[in-house]
Amino acid sequence: MNLEIGNFQVKNVQFGQTSSYSEGTLTINKEEALSVVFQDDHITEADIVLAKPGDDVRIVPVKEAVEPRFRLSGGPTFPGVTGKIERVGEGKTVALKNCSVLAVGKHWGSFGDGLIDMSGEGAKYSIFSKLNNICLVADTDEEFERHEIQKKNHAIRWAAHRLAEYLGSIVKDMTPESKEVYDLGPITKREEKISKLPSVVYVMQPQSQIEESGFNVLNYGWDTNRMLPTFMHPNEVLDGAMIGASYMCCSSKWSTYDFQNCPTIKSLYKEHGKTINFLGVIMSNLNVSLEQKERAGMFVQQIATSLGADAAIIAEEGYGNTDADFIECFRLLEEAGIKTVGMTNECTGSDGTSQPLAALDVSADAIVSCGNVSTLIELPAMGTVIGELESLMRDGLSGGWEDDDVLGPSVREDGSIIMANDSMFCGDSVLGQSIKTVKEF
Amino acid sequence: MKKGILYLNQFFGQIGGEDKADFAPVIKEGVVGAGLLLNNLLEDAEITHTVICGDNYMGSNEKEAVEEILGFLEDKEFDIFFAGPAFQAGRYGNASGVICKAVKEKFNVPVVTSMHEENPGVDMFKKDVYILIGGDSAAKMRKDMPKMANFGNKLLKNEEIKGAEAEGYYPRGIRLEVFLEDETPASERAVNMLLKKINGEPFVSELPIPKLDRVPIAPAVNLADAKIALVTSGGIVPVDNPDKIQSSSATRWGRYSIEGLDRLGNKAEGAFKTIHAGYDPAAADADPNVVLPLDALRAYEKEGKIGSIHNYYYATVGTGTAEGEAKRMALEIIEHLRNDGVDAVILTSN
Numbered sequence: 001m002n003l004e005i006g007n008f009q010v011k012n013v014q015f016g017q018t019s020s021y022s023e024g025t026l027t028i029n030k031e032e033a034l035s036v037v038f039q040d041d042h043i044t045e046a047d048i049v050l051a052k053p054g055d056d057v058r059i060v061p062v063k064e065a066v067e068p069r070f071r072l073s074g075g076p077t078f079p080g081v082t083g084k085i086e087r088v089g090e091g092k093t094v095a096l097k098n099c100s101v102l103a104v105g106k107h108w109g110s111f112g113d114g115l116i117d118m119s120g121e122g123a124k125y126s127i128f129s130k131l132n133n134i135c136l137v138a139d140t141d142e143e144f145e146r147h148e149i150q151k152k153n154h155a156i157r158w159a160a161h162r163l164a165e166y167l168g169s170i171v172k173d174m175t176p177e178s179k180e181v182y183d184l185g186p187i188t189k190r191e192e193k194i195s196k197l198p199s200v201v202y203v204m205q206p207q208s209q210i211e212e213s214g215f216n217v218l219n220y221g222w223d224t225n226r227m228l229p230t231f232m233h234p235n236e237v238l239d240g241a242m243i244g245a246s247y248m249c250c251s252s253k254w255s256t257y258d259f260q261n262c263p264t265i266k267s268l269y270k271e272h273g274k275t276i277n278f279l280g281v282i283m284s285n286l287n288v289s290l291e292q293k294e295r296a297g298m299f300v301q302q303i304a305t306s307l308g309a310d311a312a313i314i315a316e317e318g319y320g321n322t323d324a325d326f327i328e329c330f331r332l333l334e335e336a337g338i339k340t341v342g343m344t345n346e347c348t349g350s351d352g353t354s355q356p357l358a359a360l361d362v363s364a365d366a367i368v369s370c371g372n373v374s375t376l377i378e379l380p381a382m383g384t385v386i387g388e389l390e391s392l393m394r395d396g397l398s399g400g401w402e403d404d405d406v407l408g409p410s411v412r413e414d415g416s417i418i419m420a421n422d423s424m425f426c427g428d429s430v431l432g433q434s435i436k437t438v439k440e441f
Numbered sequence: 442m443k444k445g446i447l448y449l450n451q452f453f454g455q456i457g458g459e460d461k462a463d464f465a466p467v468i469k470e471g472v473v474g475a476g477l478l479l480n481n482l483l484e485d486a487e488i489t490h491t492v493i494c495g496d497n498y499m500g501s502n503e504k505e506a507v508e509e510i511l512g513f514l515e516d517k518e519f520d521i522f523f524a525g526p527a528f529q530a531g532r533y534g535n536a537s538g539v540i541c542k543a544v545k546e547k548f549n550v551p552v553v554t555s556m557h558e559e560n561p562g563v564d565m566f567k568k569d570v571y572i573l574i575g576g577d578s579a580a581k582m583r584k585d586m587p588k589m590a591n592f593g594n595k596l597l598k599n600e601e602i603k604g605a606e607a608e609g610y611y612p613r614g615i616r617l618e619v620f621l622e623d624e625t626p627a628s629e630r631a632v633n634m635l636l637k638k639i640n641g642e643p644f645v646s647e648l649p650i651p652k653l654d655r656v657p658i659a660p661a662v663n664l665a666d667a668k669i670a671l672v673t674s675g676g677i678v679p680v681d682n683p684d685k686i687q688s689s690s691a692t693r694w695g696r697y698s699i700e701g702l703d704r705l706g707n708k709a710e711g712a713f714k715t716i717h718a719g720y721d722p723a724a725a726d727a728d729p730n731v732v733l734p735l736d737a738l739r740a741y742e743k744e745g746k747i748g749s750i751h752n753y754y755y756a757t758v759g760t761g762t763a764e765g766e767a768k769r770m771a772l773e774i775i776e777h778l779r780n781d782g783v784d785a786v787i788l789t790s791n
Contacts, residue, residue, distance in 0.1 A: 111688070111689070111718045124620065149688055149716075149718050149722075150718065150721070150722070198639045200635065209719075209720075210720075210721050211721050212721055212723065249689065249761060263626055263627075263628035264627075264628040264631060264632070266628065267628040267629055267631070267632045268632060270632075271632055271636070275636055276636070276639075288720065310639065311635055311638070311639050313631050313632070313635055319761070320719065320760055320761060321719065321760075339635070339638045339639055340638075341631050341634045341635040341638060343627055343631050344648075346616060346618075346648065347761060347763060347764075348615075348616040348617070348763065349763030349764070349765045349766060350763070351615065351765065352615040352616045352617040353614055353615055353616075353765045354763035354764035354765040354766070355651065355764040356616055356648055356651070357648070358764075360650050360651065361650070362650055364648075364650055365646055365650070366634050366635075366638050366644060366646050367646050367647055367648040368627050368630045368631045368634060368647050369647040369648045370627045371618045372616065372617060372618040373761065374690060374761075374763055375617070375618050396688045396689075396718055398688075398689045398690070398718065398761060399690075401687050401690075402685060403685055404687075404692065405692070405693075420690055421618070422689070422690065422761060429626075429627065430627070431628075432626055432627045432628025432629075432631065433626050433627065433628070434626065434627040435620055435621050435624040435625065435626055435627075436618050436619065436620055436621070437618070437619060437621055437627075437630075437647050438616050438617065438618050438619070438647065438648065439603075439604035439605070439606065439607075439616070439617065439618075439619050440604060440605040440606065440612035440613070440614075440615065440616060441602065441604050441605055441612070441613060441615040441616070441617050
């Protein structure tokens with residue numbers, strides 16, 4: 001499969017008469033863009049607000065991030081979400097780099113939502129602080145979940161994907177400034193000098209813990225809770241097949257943007273043909289019951305073994321209950337003689353003394369740690385809030401609280417906040433962007 | 442200039458050898474013996490006093506020795522406390538750990554000692570005090586004392602402590618996140634680690650698997666006489682969540698009456714619901730008994746299968762809840778259960 005992503009480096013975003021792109025400046029006709037958002041009647045209010053790195057701006061509650069893209073080779077950019085199901089990962093796609101569309105609640109947050117500061121101390125906690133963010137700030141008529149902690153956030157998340165595809169279409173007839181090519185042929189048809197290298201699979205465990213459909217990561221529009229582990233081409237992951245979940249503590253979360261830019265896939269591609277033979281991706285999941293965990297682990301072990309994998313990298317989207325899947329899968333891969341490295345974040349408590357993972361096994365002897373979800377973060381007020389600051393403490397965001405005996409409420413009257421890393425938007429970047437680790441003190 | 446106090450045993454305090462190991466503690470002004478080296482290497486601080494105590498005295502009269510020494514320190518002004526280095530000497534290591542821990546607790550100043558990895562004092566005290574990784578014998582004094590001085594200088598200047606490995610002390614069981622100075626992304630770290638693992642080269646896991654705490658299975662109770670309590674981490678609370686227990690990363694728990702109830706009423710009836718954010722609440726909100734099985738337990742009570750059900754149940758939320766917090770809450774709840782004469786607990790999650 002050969003995928004060519006044509007890149008346009010966005011240095012500046014502005015509103016204007018005509019949606020266009022020229023020499024690093026993306027101009028958006030707001031009315032036209034909002035008409036794409038309002039294609040769904042459930043969107044009752046919407047605005048687009050721009051935030052760039054260095055702005056005195058705090059964004060919360062952020063529900064999703066999407067890189068603006070447009071698939072040139074037919075079919076929708078996000079199959080199952082912005083259109084019917086067609087295979088992606090082959091052909092050409094254009095991408096607006098250095099920017100993202102953020103789905104932001106105008107008022108209401110939920111458990112999996114996060115916070116982004118565009119400058120100051122808070123900006124180091126999320127990679128999205130370094131991007132030009134096109135914030136879709138919206139409200140919906142989804143009354144059934146208005147006051148629920150867990151929200152599907154369907155209307156606003158889908159609107160963000162439509163908006164990202166619309167923005168991507170602005171450059172569909174232009175010549176890209178640079179190109180990334182991802183080319184990985186059929187496993188049994190590779191040159192000998194490649195196939196004799198150690199074979200590596202990337203095992204991804206996206207979030208699928210909620211039994212009811214609508215909360216979990218989607219694979220070509222299919223709820224990963226209903227899926228058995230399957231083999232995928234890495235290009236499919238890079239090209240819009242995977243859609244971020246609504247559920248999961250936010251710093252652990254993999255947004256659609258993270259899937260589209262998955263650094264571990266890119267790193268494995270870089271080594272392919274040199275030090276390793278990159279076989280592809282085993283897409284697993286993180287269902288809650290023990291039997292489902294065991295079944296998924298069994299499938300991963302079987303697929304990896306059948307493919308002849310010598311080594312694996314495994315990454316989990318979550319912590320706590322999902323550590324059982326992560327560790328079990330790690331153990332089963334090692335049991336099959338597959339040398340494995342795990343990627344995860346930890347929950348060691350704000351004082352760092354708690355057991356880092358809920359499940360542990362001695363076979364998990366090689367782990368890259370991407371952060372501690374319970375790190376306490378205290379930040380001053382920001383000049384402007386996009387969204388609604390109260391949501392951090394009011395709506396059950398995983399890293400916020402209404403009250404605490406020692407720390408008080410998460411949001412103070414002067415606009416300063418205290419929160420757990422848990423709600424930093426996709427802050428632990430377990431897909432590979434994290435420059436954090438966890439150390440013994 | 443800041444002030445430090447140093448603890449030495451009878452040998453390094455120049456009182457005498459093994460025959461003086463029962464020497465009762467004294468405090469002397471200024472530096473003694475090896476303290477001179479430490480004093481010279483402290484940058485903006487001086488050792489104002491030296492405490493000397495025999496290793497056996499501390500070993501066999503720990504309580505008295507600690508009290509006496511803390512008494513000596515009560516009227517002294519000091520910003521840091523050192524002990525040792527204790528090298529591989531077991532009794533000296535124990536004494537250094539005991540006194541450092543006591544001084545830290547009473548005076549809240551930084552404490553620093555140094556021991557060889559095989560000194561039993563390391564495992565006993567590494568969680569409580571900074572123990573620098575030291576040599577096995579007094580021949581390493583010229584290496585270990587400067588390390589104590591350097592680390593002491595850092596603490597006194599409030600410089601950033603960059604972790605156990607970087608600073609050369611034994612890990613204290615505290616794991617905190619740090620931003621890597623070289624900003625190597627996790628993807629590259631993982632691929633590099635994998636290549637090393639494939640090639641059989643040494644690699645360092647960023648999350649060493651810790652030793653597991655195993656809890657022995659409790660002795661059996663006679664069910665027909667037993668008073669049984671229900672405890673849940675499944676977040677079942679009265680609908681108004683009176684204790685404002687957090688929906689994740691909980692630090693609070695609640696105690697709620699179920700006296701006279703045959704079953705828990707549900708959310709729609711304005712009775713009980715779940716506030717747990719880590720699972721789909723629909724089933725538990727419709728029937729909280731699926732998480733806190735009061736209905737089934739009442740049936741057993743009527744059948745005489747169990748003696749009685751405790752009149753209160755206890756609840757918290759077990760998602761994102763740090764293990765340390767869970768342990769603290771459990772210990773607090775256990776105290777209530779013991780006072781109320783509860784014989785056994787049914788602990789449910791979700």
